[in-house]
């Protein structure tokens with residue numbers, strides 16, 4: 001059984017909806033899930049964790065959602081040793097933004113890697129333009145992801 005912390009970066013709720021769907025369904029597969037949403041994402045304690053799933057959208061012109069910026073800054077400036085951590089990334093975006101498609105998810109992915117965390121699976125990129133059910137796509141991906149932990 002994995003003990004998973006989902007860290008949400010969201011502006012308008014889609015990433016939160018995906019995280020909530022995972023937290024409703026993954027325990028049925030034998031995994032413990034905790035969600036750090038809007039207010040909590042910046043302050044998460046990563047020391048006592050072994051598996052993290054970053055679930056973030058991209059806003060503005062390729063920017064991070066406001067609520068996850070404090071975590072990104074902490075990782076960038078303090079570069080904590082996260083070699084004990086396994087992580088995955090669900091990036092929500094929209095392909096019509098082309099050059100900045102899922103840029104926030106890519107940025108969080110790079111920050112965790114730079115701190116020594118071990119990536120599990122390939123990053124999921126959900127395109128709002130073609131996917132009306134992001135929570136279903138996230139759950140399909142996560143059901144595979146947990147088997148690799």
Ligand SMILES: Cc1cc2nc3c(=O)[nH]c(=O)nc-3n(C[C@H](O)[C@H](O)[C@H](O)COP(=O)(O)O)c2cc1C
Nearest residue numbers: 010011012013014015057058060062093094101102
């Ligand atoms: C004002 C605005 C700017 C956006 N900028 C980007 C972007 O630069 N790149 C991208 O891939 N998606 C972009 N998106 C699409 C969002 O990431 C996508 O709609 C996502 O599902 C929103 O998730 P959220 O509700 O969790 O914030 C933008 C959406 C809005 C409304």
